[in-house]
């Protein structure tokens with residue numbers, strides 16, 4: 560008996576991107592399956608955001624082939640809510656009129672902000688605004704969710720709460736996910752695979768075991784040390 564293998568949601572083959580005479584993505588290969596959570600770490604300037612922008616269709620390719628699902632959404636480090644629209648309208652942006660309000664409310668409930676639907680963005684804390692940005696991304700049920708350091712500006716406690724929330728939301732919606740982060744712990748705790756990037760290429764691909772997702776477990780400590788070594792970070 561043969562088992563049908565699902566085609567990956569994202570498939571990049573030899574993807575190249577240049578800015579002027581500088582090559583930022585060098586014949587890069589990448590696959591992400593539906594429901595798979597992939598984290599991408601690497602030194603500043605190695606091309607992480609360029610790759611994410613390319614997958615989002617915000618940057619053109621200079622070479623190679625790219626297959627992405629028809630629906631994708633990006634969540635950025637800053638929430639990018641429109642201040643002149645109430646929270647629910649920010650979430651409902653571009654949804655079909657008839658159901659927009661109800662869908663926005665239910666997405667806000669999913670991120671624990673059902674009672675903030677009528678609030679103005681300016682009245683939200685940083686963590687709340689970022690939860691609204693997540694609701695706005697997920698209400699469209701994208702097949703590809705691109706996260707560009709969405710937790711970087713949050714305090715440590717809020718970040719931990721956001722990790723739990725994102726894990727639950729993603730388990731429910733099952734998009735393919737690419738998270739760009741500078742936080743090695745965050746990458747291990749959230750992702751199924753952690754990729755390290757160097758000079759425009761994927762340098763290594765680490766599958767995260769269930770044990771490694773427990774901070775303090777030996778598997779976590781070992782993987783963390785491996786990733787930091789790959790990034791050239793020596794812990795004092």
Ligand SMILES: Nc1ncnc2c1ncn2[C@@H]1O[C@H](COP(=O)(O)OP(=O)(O)OP(=O)(O)O)[C@@H](O)[C@H]1O
Pocket residue numbers: 578583601602603604605606607608609610
């Ligand atoms: N629009 C642009 N025009 C010219 N060069 C650019 C442009 N965008 C990015 N670059 C250059 O491409 C390289 C990769 O940038 P990119 O933002 O992808 O890196 P990154 O890995 O996301 O970095 P960081 O971790 O600091 O955000 C950098 O050297 C950057 O200066």
